[in-house]
Amino acid sequence: MDVDRELGELLEALWTLEEQGEAFPQDVRRIAHAEVTDRLLERALREELIVRQPSGHLRLTSKGRAVATPIIRRHRLAERLMCDVLGVDVEETEAAACEFEHFLAEGITRAICTLLGHPRVCPHGRPIPEGECCRQAEEQVKAILVPCDRLALGETARVAYVSTRSHARLLRLSALGIMPGVSVQLVQRWPSIVLRCEETEIALDEEIARQIYVWRVRPEEGAEAGEASDERWTST
Ligand SMILES: [Zn+2]
Ligand SMILES: [Zn+2]
Ligand SMILES: [Zn+2]
Structure with a gap:
């Protein structure tokens, strides 16, 4: 499902809040990097991306999580890239990471993830959702x-x-x-x-x-080269 920017930012804010506990609409409004209007909330509810609990707090549905996962992944990988490779302060990465999360193509996201050794957490210590590349690399115990x-x-x-x-x-x-x-x-x-x-x-x-x-040095250049590792390293 394609989400526009506002909806993406809403889901991202809710995801981040849920990592810490319950999230009420006013919390989402406070931290989202887009204006969260009532209309936007209604739309997310109607499209069953979020649900309102009896207590009033909001939750991501499994559909909402599925839509938000690649957004969170791109955002947090972009943070890592900026901190680790470009030497940018964590505090300065936030706005730029929010830009990246909306346009990074899957192939580039995968390349960044691989370059960084499939990191598990962002510079804030929050988990980075796994991608296909991370699962494939899991048997590769040490980051390259x-x-x-x-x-x-x-x-x-x-x-x-x-x-x-x-x-x-x-x-x-x-x-x-x-x-x-x-x-x-x-x-x-x-x-x-x-x-x-x-x-x-x-x-x-x-x-x-x-x-x-x-x-x-890549494993297939070593003594125990195998087809499986060849496949792993040539995928981009
Ligand atoms: Zn964002
Ligand atoms: Zn972060
Ligand atoms: Zn990865």
């Missing part, structure tokens, strides 16, 4: 995109991005050769984290190492 301090000793991976807002830090790291696309190997974990990049060994503070996100 991880901060470099989570690599195993000796493991080689490719730098994806550096999650920092500090331009100076980015410049310093790229001067050392750490930039998207290059191959790095974790050669020491303690007392400091040491990455080998080309022929250079680079010692890093833990805090900085945690900002360097790397792609792990």
Whole structure:
């Protein structure tokens, strides 16, 4: 079912409130990112997306949940993308995430989810509804995109991005050769984290190492390649 923006925002607000408890129409009006008119509420009731309980509070129906699920998923994945990859403050992500949730195509949503390693919660700690990609990836125990301090000793991976807002830090790291696309190997974990990049060994503070996100080598490139994993990794 196609929902327009107002209806989508109404369902989103109700979903978020229900995670914390009961939701009355005035609560929905307060937090929704669209004007919730009586007409809009009536429409949602008529289309059986929500129901009014005898006590007066509103609930999503199973149909309403089904319609809202992809909206919530896009919103929360967009928040993660902005926080983790773009380094935007959580408080600043809200309005932009509300834009994303209305136009992100399914293929792009899936790509973002995969890029982020199928995250389970948004930066506010609220659950992100699972997508098909998450279910397929479940057997894949470790996220493929991880901060470099989570690599195993000796493991080689490719730098994806550096999650920092500090331009100076980015410049310093790229001067050392750490930039998207290059191959790095974790050669020491303690007392400091040491990455080998080309022929250079680079010692890093833990805090900085945690900002360097790397792609792990994909399973089918390893010894136990199988058809199932091929299928998994080629799906976009
Ligand atoms: Zn929204
Ligand atoms: Zn959130
Ligand atoms: Zn996923």
